[in-house]
Amino acid sequence: ALLLRVAETFIEPLDSAGMVGYAVAAEHLARQLGDSLLVGQAVDLRGYYLQHAGDARRAAPLLRRAARLLETAPAPARAANLDHLGELHESLG
Numbered sequence: 001a002l003l004l005r006v007a008e009t010f011i012e013p014l015d016s017a018g019m020v021g022y023a024v025a026a027e028h029l030a031r032q033l034g035d036s037l038l039v040g041q042a043v044d045l046r047g048y049y050l051q052h053a054g055d056a057r058r059a060a061p062l063l064r065r066a067a068r069l070l071e072t073a074p075a076p077a078r079a080a081n082l083d084h085l086g087e088l089h090e091s092l093g
Helices: 002-008 016-033 036-052 056-069 075-092
Strands: none
Touching: 002 016, 016 036, 036 056, 036 075, 056 075
């Protein structure tokens, strides 16, 4: 969770190296720990970053994968992903 918080700090201003690096590290650690919630949040954050950076086509599969991973997550995690998916769909028209 701490790695994800650090990754979020790199979204504004956009810093792909910092954000992606921390999000990937968080995802790998979450997988090792068997924490599917954090895996879903890490995937969602990477997708959100790509969407925010203007690469909606690459963001789409990540955000959709995150939605599947977060299906049974607490409401705040699902809501964040749905918000990101909403922004994605606006970007894609």
